[in-house]
Amino acid sequence: MRCRKGGLLVCLQLSVLFLPSICFLVLPCTMQDSSCSPKPRAEATRDNDFAKIIRGELRASVVFDSESFIVIKDRSPASKLHLQVIPKIPPVPRDVTSLTKEHSFMVESMHNVAVKQLKDHGYDIGESIIGFHIPPFISVPHLHMHVIAPSSSIVFWKRLKYLQGTCWFVDSKKLVESLRRGKSIGCV
Ligand SMILES: [Zn+2]
Helix, strand or coil, rough: CCCCCHHHHHHHHHHHHHHHHHHHHHHHHHHCCEEEEEECEEEEECCHHHHHHHHCCCCCEEEEEECEEEEEEEECCCEEEEEEEEECCCCCECCHHHHHHHHHHHHHHHHHHHHHHHCCCCCCHHCCCEEEECCCCCCCCCEEEEEEEEEEHCHHEEEEEEEECCCEEEEHHHHHHHCCCCCCCCCC
């Protein structure tokens, strides 16, 4: 957000107003993925945009397509490279809260696809962000992994959206670890 001369005061006031709510969201989140029982499994809807892309009903910039996953370019990139790794085989989980221990292999496979894509595009995993949004902060009700690089070039107003370790965004490796330990994400 750019503050023009007259809007500077408003911007400052907004920042002060929103800061406590952001802190409130971040703080309880670190505890959320501890011992809570998983929600009933929810599947992706048939009519979401990613399902339509998989069925070839909606156009997208596809960079990789296999039996299990499709990788597309994000329509609103946060950095120079911004991809979405999307599972294809039904039943596709709706989001990270639908994942259980048995999905750890699938999420790890998505991570491996992401790492290969980063490499192919000339980026190092150390300068990237790989992760998932947590409901209610999801745009499409179909599990999808964000792959963003370089992390240092993320546009200013999108930094918060992809901030790892918050209530709304979880790192893929951390998600795999949690799932393996039988812990669910985002259940309260
Ligand atoms: Zn997302």
